[in-house]
Amino acid sequence: MKWRIIANWKSRLWRPDSNKRVSGIPGAIHLADIFDLQDAITREIIAAIKVKLTAAERLRRQATRRAPDTEAYDLVLHGVNLLRRFKLADAHKAKALFEQAIQRDPAYARPYALLGLYYVDLWRLWGKGRDKNLRQALELTEKAIRLDDSDPTPHVIAAQVYQFLREFSTSMAEADKALALRPNDAVTLANLGDLLAWAHRPTEAVTVLERAIRLDPFYPPTYLDWLSFAYAMGGRYADCIRVAERGIALAPDFVAFPVDLAICYASLGRLEEARRAGREVLRTNPRFRISAFAKYAPFSDQADLDRTVAALRQAGLPE
Numbered sequence: 001m002k003w004r005i006i007a008n009w010k011s012r013l014w015r016p017d018s019n020k021r022v023s024g025i026p027g028a029i030h031l032a033d034i035f036d037l038q039d040a041i042t043r044e045i046i047a048a049i050k051v052k053l054t055a056a057e058r059l060r061r062q063a064t065r066r067a068p069d070t071e072a073y074d075l076v077l078h079g080v081n082l083l084r085r086f087k088l089a090d091a092h093k094a095k096a097l098f099e100q101a102i103q104r105d106p107a108y109a110r111p112y113a114l115l116g117l118y119y120v121d122l123w124r125l126w127g128k129g130r131d132k133n134l135r136q137a138l139e140l141t142e143k144a145i146r147l148d149d150s151d152p153t154p155h156v157i158a159a160q161v162y163q164f165l166r167e168f169s170t171s172m173a174e175a176d177k178a179l180a181l182r183p184n185d186a187v188t189l190a191n192l193g194d195l196l197a198w199a200h201r202p203t204e205a206v207t208v209l210e211r212a213i214r215l216d217p218f219y220p221p222t223y224l225d226w227l228s229f230a231y232a233m234g235g236r237y238a239d240c241i242r243v244a245e246r247g248i249a250l251a252p253d254f255v256a257f258p259v260d261l262a263i264c265y266a267s268l269g270r271l272e273e274a275r276r277a278g279r280e281v282l283r284t285n286p287r288f289r290i291s292a293f294a295k296y297a298p299f300s301d302q303a304d305l306d307r308t309v310a311a312l313r314q315a316g317l318p319e
Contacts, residue, residue, distance in 0.1 A: 069105035076101050076111050080187055083118065086222050088126055091118055109148035116140035116157045117191065123164065127296075134161050152181035153188045160195050163298045171300075172199060183208075186216035186223075194226040200301040202234030221251040228260040233304060237264040255284040259293075262315035263308055271314060278315035290319050 193209030
């Protein structure tokens with residue numbers, strides 16, 4: 001059914017009188033129509049998982065929305081710009097801004113959610129205090145949901161926490177709530193895509209990550225890593241390699257890109273290239289070990305973990 005809606009939209013998108021093209025889609029296509037296509041696919045996904053909001057629920061959600069304090073809103077915007085740099089020092093600065101926003105407007109839900117993302121990243125990106133930070137993140141996202149459950153962001157962050165805690169059914173329930181609320185900002189979409197790639201839902205992960213990258217013309221290289229990994233989990237190894245190589249051009253010392261390449265080259269049986277990628281992993285992170293990766297990686301599906309670990313072994317990475 002999903003492919004039928006894509007085919008229908010492709011036929012509508014063809015405009016022979018235009019000279020514009022969008023990479024990866026045949027024919028001349030307007031960029032605005034691509035967003036319509038993504039929205040159509042998202043609606044199809046939501047229908048497939050049967051997540052529906054009743055009219056009464058929609059009215060209740062609308063009634064709870066409120067305009068935040070303008071200064072608090074500005075603090076959040078500045079904090080997001082810092083957080084998306086994926087540098088620890090900038091993340092600490094973002095944390096301070098989110099806390100200031102909460103002081104300015106304690107009823108404003110979004111800074112609670114983004115402060116929760118800060119604590120997720122302390123574990124996810126920098127390996128600091130897993131249980132303490134995930135617990136703090138969950139408390140903040142629950143507070144944000146109580147204040148405004150029409151915002152998909154805290155549901156995404158809660159889903160990430162539960163994924164790392166290996167509470168997979170709860171994680172997917174939160175992810176489906178976020179999808180039903182139709183996130184439309186790059187930060188939320190990118191984090192949702194990262195989650196879905198671990199959760200054995202690679203097609204949806206690719207959809208939301210590609211949209212996040214389109215929405216943010218200055219997207220960080222991390223988004224390309226998450227997209228490359230989502231392609232790998234979906235068996236789209238050529239796409240994985242293409243995106244990972246683009247990421248390396250932007251961030252040559254980011255270890256995640258050669259990890260993605262090692263997985264994809266090994267999966268394609270191109271072992272010489274896989275081993276070259278494996279050596280690059282160790283150049284950027286000499287302490288990389290398969291056992292540590294397997295312990296960290298919150299795969300919902302054991303087969304995904306087994307295939308990934310086997311590929312990393314074929315790439316010559318140490319146990």
